[in-house]
Amino acid sequence: MIDTPYEDADLLPATRRALLHRLATGQSEGRAPSMVGAVMRDGHLVWSSGRGELPGGARSEDVQYRIGSITKTFVAVLVMRLRDEGLLKLEDRLGTYLDTPAGGDATVAQLLSHTSGLAAEARGPWWERTDGALRPELGDLFGDRPQLHTPGRLHHYSNPGYALLGALVERLRGESWYAVLRREVLEPLGMDRTTLAPVAPHTDGWAVHPWADVLLPEPAVDTGRMAPAGQLWSTAADLCRFAAFLLNGDERVLAARTIAEMRTPEGGPKDQGWTTGYGLGLQVVQRDGRTLVGHMGTMPGFVAMLLASPRDGLAGVALANRTSCFEAGGVAADLLTTVADLEPRIPAPWRPLTEAKDEHLELTGPWYWGAAPFSLRLEAGGALELSPLGAGGRAARFRPEADGTWTGLDGYYAGETLTAVRSTAGGRVTHLDLGTFVFTREPYEAGAPVPGGVDAEGWRAAEAGSGAGAGAGAGGGAEGMPEETAPVR
Template sequence: MLQTTEFALLRRVAAEQAENRAPSLVAAVVRGGEVLWTGTRGQVDGAAPTIDTQYRIGSITKTFIAVMVLRLRDEGRLDLNDPLDKHVAGTPYGHLTIAQLLSHTGGLTSEAPGPWWERAPGGDWTAMLDQVDETVLKLRAGARFHYSNIGYATLGQLVAELRGTSWLDALNTEILAPLEMNRTTPMPTAPHALGWAVHPYADVLHPEPTPDSGALAPAGQLWSTATDLARWVRFIGGDTGGVLHPDTVDEMRAPAVVDDGAAWTVGYGLGFQLWRDSGRRFAGHTGSMPGFLATAVIDPATTTGALAFTNATAGVAITGLTFDLLKLVDDYEPALPAEWRPFSEVSGELLALTGSWFWGPMPFVLRLLDGGWVDLRPASGAGRGSRFRPTGVHEWVGLDGYYAGETLKLHHHDDGSVSHIDLATFIFTRTPYDPKAPIPGGVDDNGWRPGN
């Protein structure tokens, strides 16, 4: 990066560490599959931390759990609308769906009963269930967003039961090993930072415990490094390394619920926190455990992401810092548009579909995208439009917008030429109200006529 950009980034990190008294702080910026910049301040064991120093990442752990659940869904092992009871028996909230647990919309209590789990050693799944009854249901399922650590503990148990192994073994096999995230672990391994609480009125420290959280570990157990977490930021942006289909990651980034009412600046998808700022959308997650704060965020549209760790319980604006780093990079060195290149190959049959189509009298334009995808949307102004991915011969499925999940299908005349497009009963034809096509065409035999 430019020297001025690097200095601006380091200046922001240095100010956060000094002004908010962070024992140490590590940050990084990624773009397009590369780590563009890293910066550190403070000390760990008497020396500056490095990109290989482990910090506890807290609730960023939840994103790994969510990815393992979506892998099970993509394999056909579960449906997101399945009630929990179908896969994990014995809970008083078995009627909640997998999707509700993923998106924190099940109405479950935020914390498990008993001592504050983040500072106390945790028991196993059976021990946790022994403390749980119907009182953990605080809100009507689906009513609103209500963050729930116990919900993600349950999803970790779901992964364990369907895989026939621990969620940690599944994590190592399915995600960490393929992505070469070798320094992401359930307990710290040297070199790692110690967690500290900083006295509110004096520059002294109090050590924080880092116990094994047991059954609640899926909610916040993991430790990681800047190098490893930078790879995970890229994953959230869509660079999945074959661990999950990019379309599924895109599905996880879609807002399932909004956390701040009509403003819609903060929301949640299927395991990812979402932010909206100045017309841009960001995805990632924050994390906090006693002694540690962390944030990992990316703008999938530009592939620019950032992450930051500190080993302080509170007081450091780690999420604000992360977004400031993103803004600095975009201000000093905005991402260049992807270089335009023509298709490497194209079907003449698909090329013939491009151009104007009409739903009734309203003109639409169908454009051909790479890989046989198509885009159908109004020729001008706002309206219903979507991208479609091919799913078979002459069939596509909608990926976004009004037609997400709906099937676009071609219909043909006897001579093999395309007669019309059927999209969830909406009929698109080459001319307005084509009399040879199904409704809305063919209703009045007299067709178009002059006015009175």
């Protein structure tokens, strides 16, 4: 029995007690032979503990569990590395690079985001409990109906889709996907306990009888061609290292900019108060006002969950060795939010810019889209932040480009171009063009190139008794309209 928190933790005693209570509750109510939990904060493992039967003498954060579909996120990182190197484009058809009997019409991005339309599972028998030697070839992955939906039409989770992505990596690198993963990702990130097959100390997988507290061992097979969909084994410590990478990137593996792209959701279902989506190899969850990114993994005998919060610099990990122990997902999320709520992140100290270009400072201050007020601020990192000043309105951040334009980083304007338009005479900024939306220094500024023009008479007050601004007098007009009621337009 192991129930001692990680000895190097720098969390408060009350926080450690709350974390241990949540883990213990999850293991007990989930009827898991064992469960391990861990918390990463600002790049460091700050807490880990285990409940139940673990290999004797092993530290909770160092015990291997099978992590199932979290494997997909690792494969997605390999694909994004190929993209960043210019070896493929996300909009390319898979068939451009891989001779496959199904899935060739889907783009790489559609396979990454589970919008390829491929079937959810490989053809029988149940691949997660069947030795992969039965399907070494791509043609053996698919049944009679491999393509269920038009590519790009909707989100439909596909395990064979990630087997194809693993084969894509092998085709472009010329060696096994796992060899590439170890050299290009695991070794740079220091994840030496993440492996293709179990390495001691590790747990065994179990099924728990639904109506009795008895166990049945689950097989731990090599899934062969399907391995990129769920083969890997890992530890709480290694997954915390991976979580730190998913929040901050690592120039040796993927830049932060690419990681942020992976975290952008393509779509997904809503269920039981959890709003979920799927980016490029990452699940994205809205929970308790936070955006969490990561992945869940299930294999016979195992359930794993990794969730990270970019806003808080935190991640929660939960690993259990029981089939369908879905309590692990809630445990990982609650470990994260417990620390976030009890020990909220202390903001970094404000510091002034060390460099600011005059042409960038010129853009700051109030702007108006029509009559709606906005502010534009220059951030410490050199980005512009557009914020509505009234109720509603679209906010976004923009990064500077070499040609003098700005590119939207998030929200409605993600990927859109912001251009500061200058007069030909004095070079003064006359207005902003944001994807055809014109922002001016004054509300519907006279003489500005506002689409549709600005009335030559300008702003005016409503005449007494007219329809515009009517409501004078206690009765509000001949119809007795209440004074606060706006006319219907």
